[in-house]
Amino acid sequence: MAKSILHMIESSMSGFSKGQKLIGNYILQNYDKAAFMTASKLGKKVGVSESTVVRFASELGYDGYPSMQRALQEMIRSRLTSTQRIQQAGDLLSGQDVLATVMQSDIDKLRMVVDEGDRLEFDKVVNQIMSARHLYILGVRSSSFVAGYLNFYMHLLFEKVTLVQSNAAGEIFEQLFRIGPGDVMIAVSFPRYSRVTVNTVKFARDRGATIVAITDNELSPVYQMADSALLAPSEMFSFVDSMVAPLSLINALLVAVGYRMGTDVSKTFGELEDIWNEYGVFGKMDDE
Numbered sequence: 001m002a003k004s005i006l007h008m009i010e011s012s013m014s015g016f017s018k019g020q021k022l023i024g025n026y027i028l029q030n031y032d033k034a035a036f037m038t039a040s041k042l043g044k045k046v047g048v049s050e051s052t053v054v055r056f057a058s059e060l061g062y063d064g065y066p067s068m069q070r071a072l073q074e075m076i077r078s079r080l081t082s083t084q085r086i087q088q089a090g091d092l093l094s095g096q097d098v099l100a101t102v103m104q105s106d107i108d109k110l111r112m113v114v115d116e117g118d119r120l121e122f123d124k125v126v127n128q129i130m131s132a133r134h135l136y137i138l139g140v141r142s143s144s145f146v147a148g149y150l151n152f153y154m155h156l157l158f159e160k161v162t163l164v165q166s167n168a169a170g171e172i173f174e175q176l177f178r179i180g181p182g183d184v185m186i187a188v189s190f191p192r193y194s195r196v197t198v199n200t201v202k203f204a205r206d207r208g209a210t211i212v213a214i215t216d217n218e219l220s221p222v223y224q225m226a227d228s229a230l231l232a233p234s235e236m237f238s239f240v241d242s243m244v245a246p247l248s249l250i251n252a253l254l255v256a257v258g259y260r261m262g263t264d265v266s267k268t269f270g271e272l273e274d275i276w277n278e279y280g281v282f283g284k285m286d287d288e
Contacts, residue, residue: 005071006031008060016059019048023056027072035072039065066112073235074217109233109245117231117249124228125212126256132184134160136176136204139188140196142241146214147188149247153254156268157261164200172200181208188214189222190234190241201225214246 009024016024026046027034034042039053057068129135135158139147144165151163164185166172179185185204189197198221205211205225213226216234223229230253232245258265276282 005060005068005075012060016056017052019046019052020056020059022046022048023053031072031075035069035075037069070217070233074219106242106244109242110248113232113245113249121228122230122253122256125230125253126260128184128210128212128228129154129186129253129257130260132158132160132210133182134162134179134184136162136164136179136183136185136209137188138164138185138197138200140165140194142243143188143190143194143197146243146246146250147186150186150188150250150254154257156272157254157257157265172196173203176200176204176207179204179207179209183209184212185209186212186214187222187226188246189220190216190243190246193221197222198225214249 006028009028013021013024023042023046026042037045039057040050043050043053054065057065060068062068062071135154137147137151137154139145147165148163151161155161155163162175164172164175166175183204185201187197187201189201201211201213201222202225211222211226211228213220213222213229215223215229215231217223217231223231230249232249234241234243234246
């Protein structure tokens with residue numbers, strides 16, 4: 001729906017009520033601002049009730065206003081440059097409590113993952129990780145930090161884990177030279193989608209590896225190439241990306257994998273604790 005929402009509004013305009021036409025016209029002319037307005041704020045902006053805005057979303061075929069709002073956000077996210085996002089943030093945050101606004105936005109994203117997360121797909125990903133011959137973790141640009149976090153813990157749980165990282169595309173392919181059937185690549189990718197990630201995933205898929213995508217929505221390029229996918233929103237009304245929901249999703253994935261491993265995890269961390277204590281990795285409180 002995200003690609004055609006403006007067309008949907010235009011083609012449905014003749015059947016809208018007077019109030020719905022006001023909403024439709026405002027969105028068509030100001031979709032970059034409407035995408036980040038609550039139903040109440042959008043209603044006040046055009047002079048209709050909040051319930052009219054909600055009915056407008058239903059009239060377009062969405063199961064609620066949040067779904068329509070996400071469709072608008074997904075549509076504009078790949079179109080806005082960092083400069084445009086900064087300008088947009090200035091308009092939206094003017095006179096607002098920035099701390100509360102940003103944190104509430106992150107809370108809403110976490111709630112969205114809880115409410116809409118596909119549990120069967122989540123279990124499928126856990127099974128793919130558990131049965132992987134070799135696990136490759138990929139993430140570039142802002143996604144590289146998420147990939148690095150995932151790699152830190154996966155490397156403690158499994159012997160054969162590779163964090164694919166490089167500034168040169170050629171070096172990436174060299175790291176993946178032996179990837180093939182039985183291997184799993186976890187590709188972390190969020191807007192603005194990197195062509196390096198897309199090409200790397202394509203290479204791994206062509207070599208027969210199983211692709212697991214951790215991304216934001218079904219329009220994501222890596223989602224289209226993946227055997228399975230876990231979704232978490234990352235949009236933020238500024239130049240930064242919000243990785244709160246993706247990181248929380250990864251935490252859940254790590255806990256699920258650890259739980260599935262059972263006593264093996266306890267043994268691994270028991271051995272690590274002995275090593276850390278023997279070599280004073282963390283030091284002692286009385287040394288501080």
